[in-house]
Amino acid sequence: MNLANQLDPITVKVIRSYFSSTANQMSTALMRASFSPIIYEVRDFSLGVYNADAELIAEGKGLPVFMGTLTFSICAVMDYVGKENVKDGDVLLCTYPYWTGAHSQDAVTIRPIFVDGKIFGYTAAKAHWMDLGAKDIYGTDTTDIWQEGLQLRGVKIVKEGVLDHELTEILRANTRLPDAVIGI
Amino acid sequence: MTAAELDGRYRALETRGTELLDREGIAKDRQSLNRIAELRYTGQEHTVTVPIDFALGDEAGMKVLFEAFEREYKSVYGYTLGSPADIVNLRVKAVGEIRKPAIREIEAGTEDTSGVRHGERMVYDFMALEWQDFGLYARDALKAKNVVPGPALIEERTTTTIVRAGQICTVDRLGNLIITSK
Numbered sequence: 001m002n003l004a005n006q007l008d009p010i011t012v013k014v015i016r017s018y019f020s021s022t023a024n025q026m027s028t029a030l031m032r033a034s035f036s037p038i039i040y041e042v043r044d045f046s047l048g049v050y051n052a053d054a055e056l057i058a059e060g061k062g063l064p065v066f067m068g069t070l071t072f073s074i075c076a077v078m079d080y081v082g083k084e085n086v087k088d089g090d091v092l093l094c095t096y097p098y099w100t101g102a103h104s105q106d107a108v109t110i111r112p113i114f115v116d117g118k119i120f121g122y123t124a125a126k127a128h129w130m131d132l133g134a135k136d137i138y139g140t141d142t143t144d145i146w147q148e149g150l151q152l153r154g155v156k157i158v159k160e161g162v163l164d165h166e167l168t169e170i171l172r173a174n175t176r177l178p179d180a181v182i183g184i
Numbered sequence: 185m186t187a188a189e190l191d192g193r194y195r196a197l198e199t200r201g202t203e204l205l206d207r208e209g210i211a212k213d214r215q216s217l218n219r220i221a222e223l224r225y226t227g228q229e230h231t232v233t234v235p236i237d238f239a240l241g242d243e244a245g246m247k248v249l250f251e252a253f254e255r256e257y258k259s260v261y262g263y264t265l266g267s268p269a270d271i272v273n274l275r276v277k278a279v280g281e282i283r284k285p286a287i288r289e290i291e292a293g294t295e296d297t298s299g300v301r302h303g304e305r306m307v308y309d310f311m312a313l314e315w316q317d318f319g320l321y322a323r324d325a326l327k328a329k330n331v332v333p334g335p336a337l338i339e340e341r342t343t344t345t346i347v348r349a350g351q352i353c354t355v356d357r358l359g360n361l362i363i364t365s366k
Contacts, residue, residue, distance in 0.1 A: 032230040
């Protein structure tokens, strides 16, 4: 089925702009609500809206260089966690560099979007967290991955819309800058 | 800071705003004052704008202010944190209502513009891919109801309007140029 043959160009443009607007609003919200100067000043993040196959639908204003890896991050995390184990309102967190394509501090958050009980798409963000208890706050001479900070392969930081207190406590205790990482 | 101190700072701003409006000759019944506070959760950079349409007299005023902040924050971001907030800026919007300016209509003429056509110029039309003889007009010389046939250039100090061959330009009563196909 080729949707392009069934929709008029104006409808396509309206829908496309709606997705772009959603992604840009995600960027603005992240930047303006952040407690971390590397987000609100440097804008060291990238985010977008993805379809059920984790293909990019719309990207928000951010770092283009991060954009290319988010599709692979979503696929890797969803394979690891299992689609059947994710519920509406869950947000998955991944700092595992082999799946995020960067250092551990570039944390990826993924929110599956459900329509009629099935995963319809994803919103995902990769953003620099100030410190995750690495050897140094920005280590450049590490000799193994465990010196780079806390590794999370795909854990639910939000469960059905509720921020997970246990996980935020683990993060809070494993960063030199808890105020900038957790915010509260 | 106490709510009473906050109220005092607003009063000082309101006095300055009222003085400015008085100096500009705005009648009292055309003046209005709006209090605005900009707050953020402690640790954030950016603020949320909170209209202060409630009394700030006593300590309860600070609680009401925080609640108003969280209400605005939720409407912007969809969640609240319940953690302490900073008051970053206090603003007063002093508004003097002035009368709307009347829109001036231009002098009316007829459809005929042969009298104000002041010359011709060869212009390359990149859509027609050829040189054409464009009629020249000064916008200031045009009157309402005038019709300028394309190809024509209507020149004025800040811009040039192009009326291509196959188009006509009609001047309306406000001086707008309305270009349509012939």
